[in-house]
Amino acid sequence: MPKNDNIVIITACGNSKEEVSKKAGNLYKSSRIRHLYNRSKELGVPLYILSAKYGLVNSEEIIEPYDEVMxxxxxxxxxxxxxxxxxEFEYAILYEGGARIEYRDLIYDIAEELGLKLIKFGYKNMGDIGKLDGILTGVYDAITNQRNVGEI
Known part of the structure; x- marks a missing residue:
């Protein structure tokens, strides 16, 4: 897949964490976060994690464990x-499966204010987490053909 600096993948933080400082993508014990972190690196698209303590943190940033809820x-x-x-982004792909309403509403509000093209997906049980590749392909196609993301 082509690399595009205008695209970001976002997911909410997880409750269970490692006990030492690590890259955000490895700090959370959540299989959702770890899967998205690994895929984001393979696909060349940054993953940001919405943390109740740190805000929107790049998954490559080293952070300390914490105990806060949004x-x-x-x-x-x-x-x-x-x-x-x-x-700095034009497109955001939000994996919202399992995220509390406060996390989702924050991203929805900001996306609307910025005119950010927001693509939402994700079931609580992670049943559709494999759709990320197809969603990215659709976004790349929309960018290449100057189509609306809603047409993906």
Whole structure:
């Protein structure tokens, strides 16, 4: 697949974490996050993890373990930094399976404010996590043929 710097993959953080500082993609014990992290590296598309402590963190960034859950108040507090991070992208692929409403609403609101093309997918049981490749192919095709993402 071609590389495009305008695309980002996003997922919410996970509750269970390693006990030492690691790259964000390896800190969380979640099979969802680990799968998306590995695929993002293989596909050449950055993965960002929406963390209740750190905001929207690049999966390659080393972070410390923490114990926080996203609340409406915390989402408001993090909104400007998350928005600033997403300003550099045109397309966001959100794997929302298993994410609390506060995580999803924060990304939805920012995407709307920025005019970010948001593609959402993901069941709680990860049954459709394998669709990422097809979604990316559709986004690349939309970019190449200057079509609307809604036509993917």
């Amino acid at each position: 609340t409406k108040e915390k989402a408001l507090e993090l909104k400007s930094s998350v928005k600033e991070t997403l300003e």
